[in-house]
Amino acid sequence: xxxxxxxxxxxxxxxxxxxxxxxxxxxxxxxxxxxxxxxxxxxxxxxxxxxxxxxxxxxxxxxxxxxxxxxxxxxxxxxxxxxxxxxxxxxxxxxxxxxxxxxxxxxxxxxxxxxxxxxxxxxxxxxxxxxxxxxxxxxxxxxxxxxxxxxxxxxxxxxxxxxxxxxxxxxxxxxxxxxxxxxxxxxxxxxxxxxxxxxxxxxxxxxxxxxxxxxxxxxxxxxxxxxxxxxxxxxxxxxxxxxxxxxxxxxxxxxxxxxxxxxxxxxxxxxxxxxxxxxxxxxxxxxxxxxxxxxxxxxxxxxxxxxxxxxxxxxxxxxxxxxxxxxxxxxxxxxxxxxxxxxxxxxxxxxxxxxxxxxxxxxxxxxxxxxxxxxxxxxxxxxxxxxxxxxxxxxxxxxxxxxxxxxxxxxxxxxxxxxxxxxxxxxxxxxxxxxxxxxxxxxxxxxxxxxxxxxxxxxxxxxxxxxxxxxxxxxxxxxxxxxxxxxxxxx
Amino acid sequence: xxxxxxxxxxxxxxxxxxxxxxxxxxxxxxxxxxxxxxxxxxxxxxxxxxxxxxxxxxxxxxxxxxxxxxxxxxxxxxxxxxxxxxxxxxxxxxxxxxxxxxxxxxxxxxxxxxxxxxxxxxxxxxxxxxxxxxxxxxxxxxxxxxxxxxxxxxxxxxxxxxxxxxxxxxxxxxxxxxxxxxxxxxxxxxxxxxxxxxxxxxxxxxxxxxxxxxxxxxxxxxxxxxxxxxxxxxxxxxxxxxxxxxxxxxxxxxxxxxxxxxxxxxxxxxxxxxxxxxxxxxxxxxxxxxxxxxxxxxxxxxxxxxxxxxxxxxxxxxxxxxxxxxxxxxxxxxxxxxxxxxxxxxxxxxxxxxxxxxxxxxxxxxxxxxxxxxxxxxxxx
Numbered sequence: 001x002x003x004x005x006x007x008x009x010x011x012x013x014x015x016x017x018x019x020x021x022x023x024x025x026x027x028x029x030x031x032x033x034x035x036x037x038x039x040x041x042x043x044x045x046x047x048x049x050x051x052x053x054x055x056x057x058x059x060x061x062x063x064x065x066x067x068x069x070x071x072x073x074x075x076x077x078x079x080x081x082x083x084x085x086x087x088x089x090x091x092x093x094x095x096x097x098x099x100x101x102x103x104x105x106x107x108x109x110x111x112x113x114x115x116x117x118x119x120x121x122x123x124x125x126x127x128x129x130x131x132x133x134x135x136x137x138x139x140x141x142x143x144x145x146x147x148x149x150x151x152x153x154x155x156x157x158x159x160x161x162x163x164x165x166x167x168x169x170x171x172x173x174x175x176x177x178x179x180x181x182x183x184x185x186x187x188x189x190x191x192x193x194x195x196x197x198x199x200x201x202x203x204x205x206x207x208x209x210x211x212x213x214x215x216x217x218x219x220x221x222x223x224x225x226x227x228x229x230x231x232x233x234x235x236x237x238x239x240x241x242x243x244x245x246x247x248x249x250x251x252x253x254x255x256x257x258x259x260x261x262x263x264x265x266x267x268x269x270x271x272x273x274x275x276x277x278x279x280x281x282x283x284x285x286x287x288x289x290x291x292x293x294x295x296x297x298x299x300x301x302x303x304x305x306x307x308x309x310x311x312x313x314x315x316x317x318x319x320x321x322x323x324x325x326x327x328x329x330x331x332x333x334x335x336x337x338x339x340x341x342x343x344x345x346x347x348x349x350x351x352x353x354x355x356x357x358x359x360x361x362x363x364x365x366x367x368x369x370x371x372x373x374x375x376x377x378x379x380x381x382x383x384x385x386x387x388x389x390x391x392x393x394x395x396x397x398x399x400x401x402x403x404x405x406x407x408x409x410x411x412x413x414x415x416x417x418x419x420x421x422x423x424x425x426x427x428x429x430x431x432x433x434x435x436x437x438x439x440x441x442x443x444x445x446x447x448x449x450x451x452x453x454x455x456x457x458x459x460x461x462x463x464x465x466x467x468x469x470x471x472x473x474x475x476x477x478x479x480x481x482x483x484x485x486x487x488x489x490x491x
Numbered sequence: 492x493x494x495x496x497x498x499x500x501x502x503x504x505x506x507x508x509x510x511x512x513x514x515x516x517x518x519x520x521x522x523x524x525x526x527x528x529x530x531x532x533x534x535x536x537x538x539x540x541x542x543x544x545x546x547x548x549x550x551x552x553x554x555x556x557x558x559x560x561x562x563x564x565x566x567x568x569x570x571x572x573x574x575x576x577x578x579x580x581x582x583x584x585x586x587x588x589x590x591x592x593x594x595x596x597x598x599x600x601x602x603x604x605x606x607x608x609x610x611x612x613x614x615x616x617x618x619x620x621x622x623x624x625x626x627x628x629x630x631x632x633x634x635x636x637x638x639x640x641x642x643x644x645x646x647x648x649x650x651x652x653x654x655x656x657x658x659x660x661x662x663x664x665x666x667x668x669x670x671x672x673x674x675x676x677x678x679x680x681x682x683x684x685x686x687x688x689x690x691x692x693x694x695x696x697x698x699x700x701x702x703x704x705x706x707x708x709x710x711x712x713x714x715x716x717x718x719x720x721x722x723x724x725x726x727x728x729x730x731x732x733x734x735x736x737x738x739x740x741x742x743x744x745x746x747x748x749x750x751x752x753x754x755x756x757x758x759x760x761x762x763x764x765x766x767x768x769x770x771x772x773x774x775x776x777x778x779x780x781x782x783x784x785x786x787x788x789x790x791x792x793x794x795x796x797x798x799x800x801x802x803x804x805x806x807x808x809x810x811x812x813x814x815x816x817x818x819x820x821x822x823x824x825x826x827x828x829x830x831x832x833x834x835x836x837x838x839x840x841x842x843x844x845x846x847x848x849x850x851x852x853x854x855x856x857x858x859x860x861x862x863x864x865x866x867x868x869x870x871x872x
Contacts, residue, residue: 335754
């Protein structure tokens with residue numbers, strides 16, 4: 001048992017480091033450490049790998065909050081409120097809110113895994129391509145909510161993101177779309193998410209700051225001193241938000257093929273829709289941070305459900321985890337839990353332990369971690385650029401093309417800033433675009449071309465109602481914000 | 492404070508480089524790894540990879556002109572858990588042992604790997620290891636003609652995966668492709684949809700079945716065989732469970748669990764008609780089921796070979812050939828391959844000339860099938 005605990009600690013710490021480095025993900029962490037587990041039995045191997053998974057998902061919040069760069073794609077919404085809080089001098093508080101939310105998210109999803117696996121896997125089976133398409137469409141409606149009174153620009157930017165995500169080879173007929181001849185070898189899978197993500201967020205920001213000129217002294221805004229301190233009172237009134245977001249994360253994890261970033265996007269959008277003060281989300285409030293972090297850690301338990309009960313990985317990390325089982329000669333699938341009760345219990349214990357270790361390893365040393373913001377920009381930025389370049393280079397096992405993509409995305413992000421096009425909306429379109437098309441084609445081809453398939457099942461009707469409600473709400477909110485801005489300008 | 496900051500920043504840089512160098516799937520084998528993580532990983536891989544017997548040593552002890560050099564092995568898949576990665580990883584580990592180089596497998600995808608073969612030097616430090624899709628992607632027009640085998644050097648073959656097969660929902664009652672044909676004959680108003688990947692080995696297997704039905708049962712029956720294109724194994728399974736596809740094609744190891752007793756009805760399936768005979772799995776092959784092409788039983792396993800740039804040094808090729816002959820005779824290698832249900836080739840089969848002839852002959856057969864195969868645009872469900 002001691003070995004298992006030590007492996008879990010090693011896994012969590014290494015996972016946090018991977019998650020905190022922009023461009024490195026939980027999936028990479030698990031893939032890198034997987035061969036190391038060949039020497040272990042299945043149970044210790046699982047402690048290590050689940051530690052990496054939980055740590056990798058959690059570590060992404062550190063750069064998202066402190067330097068506005070999502071460490072992993074699923075922490076994109078963490079930047080919306082985390083970074084404004086850090087800028088206000090509440091970096092330590094933001095990190096602690098994020099860590100506690102991550103812990104709650106992980107525990108709630110673990111409960112779902114332990115108690116409702118058969119039920120949830122049956123529900124996942126009911127979600128065909130039609131429902132998955134509608135869920136992605138639902139997540140896309142957050143674009144409207146994030147536009148902050150510039151809905152037209154936001155929607156344009158979001159659809160541009162969807163368009164760019166479709167660059168590459170179309171798997172149905174192997175034809176290239178929107179790919180110049182000379183780039184065919186590099187763009188068969190389109191632009192990689194990580195270089196685009198880091199380029200838009202990190203490189204463009206560095207360009208912007210370079211334009212303004214570097215300040216050669218430490219900024220007055222700091223990580224922890226000048227703002228409000230963290231206390232559990234930050235979670236007052238957030239109970240529903242935590243549970244709702246964690247369950248959204250869990251359920252998105254349960255749906256095979258629906259990416260983890262969609263979970264945090266949807267949870268954030270719902271937090272905004274249900275908030276008493278939706279206009280404050282995005283300005284640096286705990287509510288947004290809670291939604292984002294509870295949901296992306298909620299994914300961890302959720303993604304294990306289809307893996308263990310159907311044999312289908314729920315996300316890219318569990319797709320690598322499946323190899324760990326294969327190498328030990330164990331088939332995950334419909335008979336796994338009944339035939340491997342002991343292993344099943346160990347998985348639950350390992351998940352619980354890893355969440356606790358993650359909390360301890362992140363919550364207490366946060367005082368020191370948050371000091372990153374003290375580092376003068378002229379020293380910090382070269383390191384960030386180098387880390388980003390390495391992250392981009394590693395995105396697809398070492399291609400310089402991805403480094404050029406990173407720089408290109410950085411320039412695009414910088415130009416977007418100049419012409420006031422919201423890059424977050426672009427990124428959300430880019431993240432969700434491929435899934436949107438994939439499930440649309442699957443649904444339409446199964447219905448022999450009939451679009452009525454999207455209105456043919458009761459689950460679909462429910463999601464349509466949610467989509468319409470979300471759009472109506474966003475339009476009304478947009479009008480309100482415009483009116484408020486006008487009033488402010490007049491007053 | 493300045494010193495501390497410098498140390499922290501230097502540490503961060505070093506950490507990111509180490510993490511980047513060892514990222515997804517890039518497993519450094521042999522000595523001289525750039526990362527302690529990957530060295531440990533490689534050692535562990537080796538320790539476990541060969542079971543209880545001695546594994547290839549972490550420090551390469553072989554002899555060749557590549558001794559001590561870094562060798563990049565690119566594969567035509569981006570997956571690090573599929574057969575392409577698994578087999579390339581095993582072979583690279585053993586080649587590292589016998590040739591003394593430090594091999595690293597990079598899962599960069601077909602188009603990028605083919606491009607590497609056009610741009611890399613022919614010094615043996617860049618090798619492509621992949622299956623039949625290397626040339627099929629050219630035949631199907633998925634990649635440019637410049638990537639044809641004529642513009643590369645075919646190296647030794649190193650293994651074979653016979654384990655892909657068709658699968659259908661248990662409730663359909665179909666236990667062979669023959670059953671599917673009988674169903675189509677008995678139900679003139681019905682169609683049967685097959686979920687395949689365009690340009691993949693499933694496309695060839697599907698086309699062979701289609702042509703066999705067309706030859707034996709006529710156009711009318713064949714015209715009711717439809718294709719649904721695209722998808723990973725997980726997506727194909729989901730289509731089968733949604734009953735949006737009637738028959739899917741994938742690896743026996745991925746399907747096997749759904750064929751067992753006790754699996755709920757929506758997931759339960761039968762698997763049948765593998766590309767070739769799979770040892771240890773109770774399944775008949777397409778050839779056993781009577782599927783023929785050009786009057787001969789159709790046998791289509793996935794054959795894996797090494798590919799090199801066109802101007803590769805003949806001496807280096809000879810070194811790879813000699814090492815591969817030693818590798819296939821290594822009992823540990825044989826055990827590793829069998830554990831994964833892959834077929835070990837004989838010393839004669841991995842010879843350079845025999846390998847080149849084999850791959851070219853197989854390409855000719857595929858070209859013939861593709862020439863006669865129906866256009867997917869016309870038979871898509």
